Amino acid sequence: MARRHRNPLHDPLHYATPQPASGPPVTYASASRLLCGYDYVIVGAGAAGCVLASKLSEDANVSVLLLEAGGDNTSILETKVPLMFPKLFHTEHDWNYYTVEQPSLAYRKLYWPRGRVLGGSTSLNAMMYHHCSKSDFDEWATDYGCDGWSYNDLAPFFRRMEKFTPNLTRPAIDVKHRGSTGDWHTGYSWLSEIMDKGFLPACQDAGIPLSADVNTSDGSLGVTRFQTFIDSKGQRSSLATAFLTPDVLQRPNLYVACHSHVTRILFDRLTTNQPTAIGVEFQTKQKGILFEVHARKEVILSAGSINTPQTLLLSGIGPKVELERHGIPILQENDAVGRNLKDHLCPTGIICKAKPNTTLDYLSNTFKALPALLQWMTLGRGPLTSNIAEAAAFLRSADFTFPQSSGSLTDYGSGSIGPDLEIIGAPLAFIHHGEERPPDESDAFSIIPIILRPQSNGTITLRNKDPFEPPIIDPKYLSDKDNNDLNVLLTGLRICLKIVRSPALQSYLEPVPVNDDPTSAWWPYSSSNVEAISDKDLIRFMQEKAFTLYHPVGTARMGSDPKTSAVDLNCRVHNVKGLRVMDASVFPEQVSGHPTAPIGALAYKLSDMIKQDRRADAPLSANL
Structure with a gap:
């Protein structure tokens, strides 16, 4: 047995008797179950993995191994200071993904940041704490057959997860909902x-x-000051800092x-009537040496909406044509793996010139930011606690009509x-x-519309069999057959133009020289007549500047029918034993908001379900 370390984070590897990998590309070794291992092996320390x-x-009485491709979050300043999260983009803490060229967006490849660190994307996102709409989860249950995953089923877990800090400056909300x-x-x-x-x-x-509060059963409609996952010290409360605390990490199991x-x-398909997950193969920083670790009860895949389908495909689970294309032996055919990808697209941000000293742009200057940094370090307060997206409005596009x-x-x-x-709305230039x-x-000042219920479906597919090569990400933006996604975004842009013309906001904005060229820096804010802006000009603007809001979901979605879903209502991979999936990839449909809180609640609920399964199996195990 390997020596136990009380603080496993100080060791890049901490597991019992690692076994060098051997054999052909797909190994089915029933004897390996006899090797020392863990009850549960969790792949990915993102939002769901940390909770689980x-x-x-x-x-x-159970042992748990959590495997993370990235590093420790505890010593990274940018994961603690809320406003500094964009500084983590394109670093070693980011998977640094890009989509393939998008025909509807001027054939651009769009950048998709994803967290590669303990806490996953909760360590480098905008900390938006949002339950989303009650109707989202009720739709899962009624329209997608996901009984047991309605809002009322999840609401207790939203509450159990949360520790609301009432002493910070806040609106007059009813704390009974928190x-x-x-x-x-x-x-x-x-x-x-x-x-x-x-x-x-x-x-x-x-x-x-x-x-005042969009996180209630009344739903999200309206404009609100956003709640965030921030602690009383003004620091980010990621799912890693919340659930992998020093006390938790000291648990000997x-x-x-x-x-x-x-x-x-890794699977056993020799001694069981269905393929059974018995562990995983992984590689450390010292590339070239593969290790195997074994799971006595279950492997739980929580690698996110990109890496989860990639790992399933590399393991022989996915569409037959996709696996055969890459010469991967088919373990279990499943047409839903890597399909049904949906993401929240922003057509662009409308950037308005603000009056001096009314926004947070000055903080990009290191010297000017020093007083704010001192304030944050000593008091946990000040502008560095901004999450950039300080307020937002949720609305229904059908409620707005524009003659243009x-x-x-x-x-x-x-x-x-x-x-x-x-x-x-964001009090700085988010370009x-x-x-x-x-x-x-x-x-x-930036104002950014986002489509929340896209009808365009994308895919995650393999580039090749190399697990270190990023998969092919194709969200197929604006590809829905009736162009509804495009029309919703056009409506969103026109609503934004209506908002920025309000006297309340105009009092903080500077006039700019009139320019009717859609390629100019301040357009369409600088347009001489926003009423005359055509859809054609807005579409051109969108094609050149659209970007993701970082919310891919659905690539291993949940459902009762193996023909249209990857996992069942217990998040078990269809027709495979000992393997579950829990992350945003299991979402049956896109939620109308920010998915971090729903992912946490789903993972919390699944942990209860797994514990119940264990208790149900306990009498049988005792008699063996």
Whole structure:
């Protein structure tokens, strides 16, 4: 047996008797079950993996191994300071993915950042704490046959996870809707004046009502100051900091291995009537040496909407044509693996020139940011606690009509009541994921529409059999046959133009020289007549500047029918034993908002289900 380490994070590998991998590309070794291993092997320490590892290891009678391809999050300043998350993009903590060329977006390849660190994308996103619409999850149960996963089924887990911080400056909300005893700290980040007195009232001027709390059973509709996952010290509360605390990591039955890239799942198909997952193969930073680790009970794949289908495909689970194309032996045919990809697309941000000293753009200057950094370090307060997307509005595009628009809209909101558009306000220039400065280094205000219920379906497919090569990501943006996605986004852009013309927001904005060229820096804010802007010009604008809001889901979706879903209602891979999936890939349909909280709630619920399964099996095991 390997020596136990009380703090496994200090060791890049921490597991019992690692076994060098051997044999052909797909190994089915029933004898390997006799080797020392763990009860549960969890692949991926993102949102779901952190929750599962923490909750399952509460039972001292089981052992849990959590494998993460990235590194430790605890020493990375940018994961702690809320405003600094874009600095993690294109670093070793980011998978740094790109889509293939998108024909509808001027054949551009779009950048998709994904967390490659403990906490996954919860360590480098905008900390948006959102339950989404009740109707989203009720739709899962009624329209997709996912009985047991409705909003009422998930609501107790939203509450159990949450520890709301009421002492920070906040709106007058009813705290009865917030959890108070959980591990995940939520509250309110910094609110800039331009957001408080400009954006929020401007949305109301545009006909969007104020909503103090969008995280209730009443739904998300309205404009709100966003709740975030932030603690009382003003630091990010990722799912890693919440569920992999020092006390949790000291549990003798929990092992965490960083820099461990899983290459495939190991199966026994010789002694059982169905393929049975018995462990995984992985590689460490010292490339060239593969190791095997074994699971006595289950392997749980929580690698995210990109890496989860990639791992399933590399392991022989997926569409027959896809596996045969790459010469991968078929373990279990499943046409839903890597299909049904849906993402939230932003047509672009409309960048408005703001009056000096009204936004947070000055913080990009290191010298000017020093007082704010000192304030954050000493008091846990100040503008560095901003999550950038400080406020947002949720609405239904069908409620707005514009005479300039020629396209028709179909209501795809969940339950015919959920929102299909979100409009985010940001007190700085958010251009190209924060990588580009505004024209002339001016202060800027960004307003960004997002389609929440896209009808375009994409795919995740293998580039080749190399597990270290990124898969082919093709979201197929704006490919729906009736062009509804495009028309919803055009409506969103026109609503944004209506908001920025509100007197409340105009008082914070500077006039700019009139320019009717859609390629100019301030267009369409600088247009001489926004009423005359054509759909054609807006589409051209969108094609050149659209970007993702980082919410891919659905690539191993849940359902009762193996023909249309990858996992069953217990998140078990269809027709495979000992293998579950839990991350955003199991979403049956896209949610109308930010998916981090739903992923956490689903994982929390699944941990309870696994514990119940274990208790049900306990009497039988005792008699063996």
